[in-house]
Amino acid sequence: MQEFGRLRDGGSHLNYAIYHDRYERTPEGWKFAERVYEVRYADSSPLPGSAST
Numbered sequence: 001m002q003e004f005g006r007l008r009d010g011g012s013h014l015n016y017a018i019y020h021d022r023y024e025r026t027p028e029g030w031k032f033a034e035r036v037y038e039v040r041y042a043d044s045s046p047l048p049g050s051a052s053t
Contacts (some may be wrong), residue, residue: 001016001017001018001019002014002015002016002017003015003017004047006047011044011046012044012045012046012047013042013043013044014042014043014044014045014047015039015040015041015042015043016039016040016041017037017038017039017040018037018038018040019035019036019037019038020035020036020038021034021035021036022034022035
């Protein structure tokens with residue numbers, strides 16, 4: 001997954017991450033048992049452009 005955004009203090013954030021999901025079979029069907037979020041790349045360089053209002 002990719003996330004990016006401009007923060008209220010004027011900073012910005014960009015990251016690429018992976019979800020590692022584990023499932024469990026239950027009588028009702030497959031359910032999420034665990035989700036781990038692993039950031040693979042993070043960048044706090046200023047984003048180009050400006051936010052429109």
